[in-house]
Amino acid sequence: MSASAQPHFPSRRGILNTATGLVAGAAMPLVGARPAHAALPRAATQEPQVAAASFTNPVIWQDFADIDIIRVGDTYYCSASTMHYSPGAPILRSYDLVNWEFAGHSVPRLDFGAKYDLNGGRGYVRGIWASSLAYRPGNRTFYWLGQIDFARTYIYSATSVEGPWTRHADLPNVYYDAGLLVDTDNTLYVAYGNSQISVAQLSPDARSQVRAQQVFSTPASIGTLEGSRFYKINGNYYIFLTRPANGQYILKSTSGPFGPYTLRQVLLNLPGPIPGGGVPHQGGLVQTQNGQWYYLAFVDAYPGGRVPALAPVTWTSDGWPQLQLVNGAWGTTYTSPSLPPPPRQVEPLTGVDTFQGTTLKPAWEWNHNPDNGRWAVNDGLRLTTATVTNDLYTARNTLTHRIQGPTSTATITLDHAQMRDGDRAGLAMLRDSSAWIGLKRDNGTTRLVMVDGLTMDSNWNTTGTGTERATTAITGTRVWLRAAADIRPGTGRQARFSYSTNGTTYTTLGPAFTLNNAWQFFMGYRYALFNHATQALGGTVTVSRFELTTP
Structure with a gap:
């Protein structure tokens, strides 16, 4: 691609779709896949520690797109795209999934060429696209992984989200719209790709690739799938994928991170909680310390940007996530997560x-x-x-x-x-x-x-x-x-x-x-x-x- 050419943005080409209706999710087995019967993720076993209340969507009415969300202990963190803004890859922190504050940035400076300094060029609509945030208990370290300019993938790490964050590794591989998984044995895997979805295993020091394999090819009837988020839940591996800008799908493997995978639709053309806005999509799943599951996605709501909304998720008996709807739509309000009282109030965004x-x-x-x-x-x-x-x-x-x-x-x-x-x-x-x-x-x-x-x-x-x-x-x-x-x-x-x-x-x-x-x-x-x-x-x-x- 020449420097003067308009780059192709497959993950962001969809025009907002606000059509109504939820399409039922039928499983689509891959060639050679065998039936999957995953165990149900554990249900809540603790009594609520705070009185039930409700929250209103969007939970953050600011521009945070391509969300990745994790929980470390009793604290939740999410990361987002920032394109040409520096520092990049902001990290927000919450204790209840509803009230959030700024905690830091994973990328202290866009050290990816002079154009990001406005020196001999420009980096507008480049830089930090969909990327991933993860925590590795084995060495008590946070990792951020992202691809820059279709050229290579960078990993930054820190022992605290507030930093200092340092560039940990420059991988020659290009992991587009990647999701980073820390397995239960601390092995690092990356799910990535546009329509052709692959999985890579990283070396123990996260500085090189051990193995990579394509695990899924998106059917033409669906179109584009990307924006990978990678999870291991009750022994099964899941790759959460977005169809921009109006759908969300999930792959499941009962046979390890390299598959085979079976596909199911999570949502399509689902009315969102912002009047005139788009369909919530391209976010992440997180489990609370009490066993509840939530999906934090973004809603296209220009001119303000892409705005996060939260909804609860339950699981079928055979191990598939189901979004909890309100009158056939992503709810404007839901019951708040039942969680321990926060250690402190977060700092307001205003x-x-x-x-x-x-x-x-x-x-x-x-x-x-x-x-x-x-x-x-x-x-x-x-x-x-x-x-x-x-x-x-x-x-x-x-x-x-x-x-x-x-x-x-x-x-x-x-x-x-x-x-x-x-x-x-x-x-x-x-x-x-x-x-x-x-x-x-x-x-x-x-x-x-x-x-x-x-x-x-x-x-x-x-x-x-x-x-x-x-x-x-x-x-x-x-x-x-x-x-x-x-x-x-x-x-x-x-x-x-x-x-x-x-x-x-x-x-x-x-x-x-x-x-x-x-x-x-x-x-x-x-x-x-x-x-x-x-x-x-x-x-x-x-x-x-x-x-x-x-x-």
């Missing part, structure tokens, strides 16, 4: 950040790798211009934060006393069609502006660098900038910008900006803080406060 300490909180991710010599935190975030460009998509050190749905507001306090002529700084709604509110300094004068018309084409090349839609004079050196976003699918998907000179009274600036709900960029909109130069480097702004609120 709230205030005043950038204390010397590191960013893990809720933040840069657009491509940052230039670490040109930003700092400690009683505020200092952004010194890192790129001379009139194109925000080319500018380094743009710091992003996921939007909380269905509606939320981001407000920043910005000190602009050290801006220089030609600098542009502010708060953006960032995607392949973007807009922002902020400051332009030219000829010794600083103006407040609202800009839209920042656009990319289907190859992620810039086609528009922005059109100024409104402006006003600004006095003083501090301004409050605000973006209010409605990311519900449908016609109301808009962002509105406003500003304040005292932090109390806000004035709208510019027209409402309609958010793009096309799926091809895959990531949803983000709030973004930026400061770039159009003339010369050296200018600085300080964000002393970021607040994310919901109605």
Whole structure:
């Protein structure tokens, strides 16, 4: 594939399908497969330790796609795709499967070539795709495994999800959309592939491949299967596969990790819990410490992105999972998992950040790798211009934060006393069609502006660098900038910008900006803080406060 060619994204090519109805799952034995009669995974044997309650889907109304989920002791972790954002592969933590917090990132920096530095190229819609998170009890180590640029597979490891994470191994093999399994004897296996599904066994040190074998070929009547998640349950091996973007299937082997496997459909065209959104798919299964099973999947809900939803799972007597439906659909509400009381309350995904300490909180991710010599935190975030460009998509050190749905507001306090002529700084709604509110300094004068018309084409090349839609004079050196976003699918998907000179009274600036709900960029909109130069480097702004609120 040439560097200039549009890459083929088989896992993400399906248009959202919101058709109704659940198709019954008939088993499809492979050639040579013998009947499978798996034991039922153990039922709950402990009394609930907390009063029954209910939860509402989506359990996380933020953009987390291609979910992998595990439990280690009494703690749950999930990982997700992040494409061109750095650090990559975020890890969320929960004690009840419903309330989640940021814990860290498996990939500290996208060390996969200069394009991920916005240096001589771009990594938009590349980088961290569907990947896998696992825990190996034998050496008490977490592993992240992912394929980058169709070239090779990387493994990162850490003894704590908070890190430090280090690159453990670079495998020459390409394990596309892989799922990592730690077997009961600590052997590592990988399930991977698009339509042609294979299983590989890794060496004991996880640095090389011992064996690989194709175990399944997807029938033409189904189409594409990928997004592998690999499990061993009561002695049977299961490969959970997605049919993008509207189905989920599962393979089962009673004869070991290399099969033979039998296929059964889990869901197809199932109505999801977000009005106007897609079919929940491409997630993972997890068993609670009380023996219950749950499926955490994502719902295509652009312009917000791919949003996680949770549903309980039961098992048939012959060892197949069944999703628990509500009136023939993925439930908007379910009874909460019966679990021990959490050791503490998780940190909310909304709230205030005043950038204390010397590191960013893990809720933040840069657009491509940052230039670490040109930003700092400690009683505020200092952004010194890192790129001379009139194109925000080319500018380094743009710091992003996921939007909380269905509606939320981001407000920043910005000190602009050290801006220089030609600098542009502010708060953006960032995607392949973007807009922002902020400051332009030219000829010794600083103006407040609202800009839209920042656009990319289907190859992620810039086609528009922005059109100024409104402006006003600004006095003083501090301004409050605000973006209010409605990311519900449908016609109301808009962002509105406003500003304040005292932090109390806000004035709208510019027209409402309609958010793009096309799926091809895959990531949803983000709030973004930026400061770039159009003339010369050296200018600085300080964000002393970021607040994310919901109605």
